[in-house]
Amino acid sequence: MHDHSDSVTPIVVVLGGGMSNDGRGGPATILRARKAVKLAKANPTWTFILSGDGRVDPASSDLTEAQFMARILVEAGVDGSRLLLEDESRDTIGNAVLVAARYLRHLQPRTLYVVTSPFHSTRALLLFRGVLGPAWDVQVAASSPARGDATRRANEPGGIDWTRRFFAGITPGDLKACIRKLIADRPGYATSRTLQFDDNPDGSDTTLGTAA
Template identity: 30%
Template sequence: MKKKIILLSSIIGFILLTGCTSTNKYPSSEEQNKIAHLTQTGIHYYWHGGDLSKVEKEFFKGITLKGKYDVVENSFKEASLISPYRTDLRFSIASTQIIQKKTEDALNTYKDILAIYPDNFEAGILLAGYSKQIGDMQTYSSTIENLKKTHPEKTQTYLNKFENTDKNMNIQLNTEAFKVNDNHAIVILGYALGDNGVMKPTLIERLKQGLALHRKNPRSPIIVSGGVQKGGVTEAFVMKNWLVSNGVPSYLIYMDDQAKDTVGNALYSTEILANLAPKNVTLISSASHIRRGLSVFEEAASIKGLKLKYTNLVHLDYPTLKEAQKVSEAEKLVIYRDLIRTSGIWAYPGIQQ
């Protein structure tokens, strides 16, 4: 109940700050309540899912819902119809469209925001970034040129971020543990637990790579990152227990048990890295996830003013290393999405970064 009250207060705060209806007035009390209810429904389905037939009957008559993200998208769409000038609702629509790989729809949503608010930097940089990743260089270039006129310094900052991220898409993946001679820390990224809190094979393989790296670098502190609970335990908790049971000293292990996704991994683990103050960090994840992980960790370190040199060690979740080195269009989009989220542009304004 307390969490619901906090969320409702946050939503209403955004309504008061940014909301107005098509008749250029603040939403009525009844409209505010409806927007808040729709928004809560959307974000609940984003995290948990639920009964599709129930929400079809209650909210979305005439719309066939194929999955939980349909509920999320349509919840924010219905709310946006009530208050069409609220950009936070439109950003939430676009973020959900990106999750569903409806990239063209998302780009059109950002264009709709810019049609109302031409100087909106966040809509512009998201439009540019995603256009680039799907190969629409004309939209990318024209949008960047417009942004340079209205937000020159901020635009250049993001162009630098994009350039660094593009480099990560071409990194060489390491599958064998190695020794690092200088001041060093290890970060192992979590993976969703089974319903009863048991680790899945992917997570165990990441931990095996962490253990191999520890044996090459026995003094390096280890951060285990993952805060999603299943069966009453978090990823970080079971990861630490596994490492300790395999001979890693408990005092070397630091737990980030707050992160709920890759962006959270980067933000919370970087807080720990700031205290440990290493010069070198090895990030461990699956090959399919490591490029995204490196991009957001480097961005989080940059925000904190940390000068860290990152290396990688991966669990190979592809048939061959050659296949793992290839970057799909879908992966590029997700990398850019999480980079921009980490930089401070929220996916669901007021609700989730």
């Protein structure tokens, strides 16, 4: 375990769990947002990043997962100034890479809680730890299980195998390598505005795995 200063406030990332055909959040998304409400009320200085597009029709005007979850938190009394949105991602690897690229890459490493469903916890941990590197203390804060989780759990072994293959040859915390691999594997992310950056004039990689 790394020595994280008490003055460095933890961050919470809340992962969307799907949207329904009527534009509302699915059961997993709602339960994850409710878990975030509990954490927000118990920890009033923490910042929450709500992550996910998840719309059945991305061209529609429906709320994204991130927007839908933000609405739940605000309606529960959480100050909207504590909420950040990442609503381009369409899967868990996208959640991890886009959250890191948009919000975390310039921050001092610290504890980061990922709110997700119990069945999804192992894969979410592998992905966020692989993208962020060992200087970040990534933990899961699990929501209550939702209806339908048993079916989704049956697909997790394949997702975990894919995750391990994704990180083969990548140093944990090497964000630019993760971005290159993400775009190679899932070309739809090539148009993401969040991923269009170049921090280093010499072209070297941005690494999140080293404490600032």
